[in-house]
Amino acid sequence: MNILKTKTLNPLVYVVLTFIFFISCKDSTPEVAEKKSTKLNITQEIPVYDFSEFEPLLYTDSNTTYLINFWAMWCAPCVKELPYIEAFAAKHPDVEIILVSLDFPKDIETKLKPFLKKKNITQKVVLLDDQDSNTWIDKIDPNWSGAIPFTIIFNKDERLFFERSFENLEDIENQFKKLN
Numbered sequence: 675m676n677i678l679k680t681k682t683l684n685p686l687v688y689v690v691l692t693f694i695f696f697i698s699c700k701d702s703t704p705e706v707a708e709k710k711s712t713k714l715n716i717t718q719e720i721p722v723y724d725f726s727e728f729e730p731l732l733y734t735d736s737n738t739t740y741l742i743n744f745w746a747m748w749c750a751p752c753v754k755e756l757p758y759i760e761a762f763a764a765k766h767p768d769v770e771i772i773l774v775s776l777d778f779p780k781d782i783e784t785k786l787k788p789f790l791k792k793k794n795i796t797q798k799v800v801l802l803d804d805q806d807s808n809t810w811i812d813k814i815d816p817n818w819s820g821a822i823p824f825t826i827i828f829n830k831d832e833r834l835f836f837e838r839s840f841e842n843l844e845d846i847e848n849q850f851k852k853l854n
Contacts, residue, residue, distance in 0.1 A: 720786065722779050722801045725810035731772060731800075732814065734830050739769045739853065741846075744802070744824040746776045747789050751839035752823040756795055761843045762850075763797055769850075771797040776822065779803050827853055 734740060743759055745752035756773075763771045777786055779801055790799060804810055811820045815835045818824055825836040832853055840846045 720775070720782050720799050720801055722782075722803050725802065725804040725806070725813070728774070728800065728802055728804075729810075729813070732826070732828075734828070736830065739829045739850075740772065740827070741769055741850075742772045742774060742826045742828075744774045744776060744822050746822060747781075747785065748777070749822050753793070755823055755839040755841075756793060758840050758843050758846055760795065760797065762846045765843075765847075766850075773797050773799045775799055775801045777801065829853060 732742065741759070741762070743752075743755075745756070747753065759771065759773070763769065773795070775786060782801065786799075786801070789795075802810075807820060811818050814826070815824075818835065818837055821837055823836075823839045825840070827834045827836070827850055834849060834853055836849060840849070
């Protein structure tokens with residue numbers, strides 16, 4: 675008799691366990707799904723621009739504030755500040771962040787994308803490939819020596835330039851507060 679009861683309860687137990695499994699796997703937080711969609715997809719293309727194609731990204735007529743950071747994988751101070759920029763982006767989702775890599779286009783698949791994945795860099799990355807740096811550096815800021823990291827924080831009314839690395843999240847936020 676006990677054997678018969680066990681056999682009839684097993685299908686019911688399986689149904690209940692299956693139901694619990696499917697309920698627990700449901701993602702009930704749309705915010706998490708939304709955040710995941712804003713993450714950099716390492717398989718997506720990283721656009722490569724010459725300066726004439728890139729230059730329009732340096733200006734805005736909208737109310738959006740931008741932080742554009744020029745960096746490279748081989749630049750230790752650049753790499754050191756990337757987590758602070760990521761943290762700033764997380765705290766300020768209304769600010770548009772663009773990380774401008776000055777690495778070689780031939781290294782996008784073999785070095786840049788793996789680097790971004792390893793360092794958990796999720797912000798928009800573009801690659802600037804323009805050999806005439808003496809011209810485009812002066813167009814960005816005549817006071818810029820060309821050293822990186824170099825960051826521009828701007829909106830439609832004001833531009834701030836930083837030819838240095840940020841030391842921490844608070845450093846970025848303090849500079850950001852100077853913009854209007």
